[in-house]
Amino acid sequence: xxxxxxxxxxxxxxxxxxxxxxxxDVTVEPAPAPEDGSDAAAAVAAVEAVxxxxxxxxxxxxxxxxxxxxxxxxxxxxxxVGVEVTEETVxxxxxxxxxxxQRVRDAVAASGVEDRDVSTRSFNIYPQYDYSGEEGPxxxxxxxxxxxxxxxxxxxxxxxxILDDAVTAGGDAIRVGGISFRVDEPEQYSEEAxxxxxxxxxxxxxxLADLAGVTLGDALSISxxxxxxxxxxxxxxxxxVAPHPTTPLKPRQRPVEGTGHQDFAIE
Numbered sequence: 001x002x003x004x005x006x007x008x009x010x011x012x013x014x015x016x017x018x019x020x021x022x023x024x025d026v027t028v029e030p031a032p033a034p035e036d037g038s039d040a041a042a043a044v045a046a047v048e049a050v051x052x053x054x055x056x057x058x059x060x061x062x063x064x065x066x067x068x069x070x071x072x073x074x075x076x077x078x079x080x081v082g083v084e085v086t087e088e089t090v091x092x093x094x095x096x097x098x099x100x101x102q103r104v105r106d107a108v109a110a111s112g113v114e115d116r117d118v119s120t121r122s123f124n125i126y127p128q129y130d131y132s133g134e135e136g137p138x139x140x141x142x143x144x145x146x147x148x149x150x151x152x153x154x155x156x157x158x159x160x161x162i163l164d165d166a167v168t169a170g171g172d173a174i175r176v177g178g179i180s181f182r183v184d185e186p187e188q189y190s191e192e193a194x195x196x197x198x199x200x201x202x203x204x205x206x207x208l209a210d211l212a213g214v215t216l217g218d219a220l221s222i223s224x225x226x227x228x229x230x231x232x233x234x235x236x237x238x239x240x241v242a243p244h245p246t247t248p249l250k251p252r253q254r255p256v257e258g259t260g261h262q263d264f265a266i267e
Contacts, residue, residue, distance in 0.1 A: 013242075062208050064208070066198065066202070066206040070193045074181035075182075076156060079151070079163055079178070080121060081163070083097050089143060093143045100174070103169040110156065117153075117154065127140045194224075198222070
């Protein structure tokens with residue numbers, strides 16, 4: 001069964017009014033835990049230690065971080081596949097790599113992957129040296145050409161078959177890199193994640209205000225850290241895979257960590 005990826009929103013875009021002309025950016029640092037080990041007492045002590053320098057309504061504030069998350073199922077799979085050929089001359093190595101890559105691209109296309117979802121990642125040519133000589137510089141004995149492409153599979157259930165078809169087509173020249181599962185358009189979930197992040201930040205600030213015996217005012221500032229979803233990546237060694245059985249691939253849930261920041265006025 002396909003699992004999910006968590007998309008985090010960070011305390012961010014919210015239409016909140018400016019409550020005071022002056023704003024003190026105050027961060028509440030944890031206070032030493034009391035002897036009785038009470039978490040609530042520690043929170044009160046931390047807030048009161050900061051608020052001692054302010055009078056109610058003078059522009060003091062509480063700073064908090066909040067997070068929000070939306071869990072979604074990956075809807076695309078992406079893999080890197082390449083070919084590598086070594087020959088005595090550059091021309092022969094390039095021709096061999098070109099032929100092998102064309103077979104791979106034809107197999108991917110025949111599996112239903114559109115041309116827009118296949119892109120070149122890298123193309124390299126480098127010499128091979130013989131270091132066995134006792135005198136003089138190493139001798140060039142051949143050249144290696146490798147060519148890598150990225151393949152995006154929109155029908156994630158067919159990923160295993162498409163990868164196996166590409167590997168079979170490439171023959172002994174085939175090389176396979178990482179495989180990842182992603183959400184194609186994560187922004188569609190960002191609005192809900194941001195809303196949850198803002199609500200989380202306000203709830204945290206309200207708890208601190210209640211413990212300190214002050215009234216929570218409006219948000220004075222809001223900032224957003226980078227968020228999004230985590231790509232689930234698999235490292236795959238050089239491949240020499242037979243067409244049967246099918247290579248098993250399965251996405252799993254991956255959480256994304258992040259924080260957003262809000263400053264609130266106290267009254």
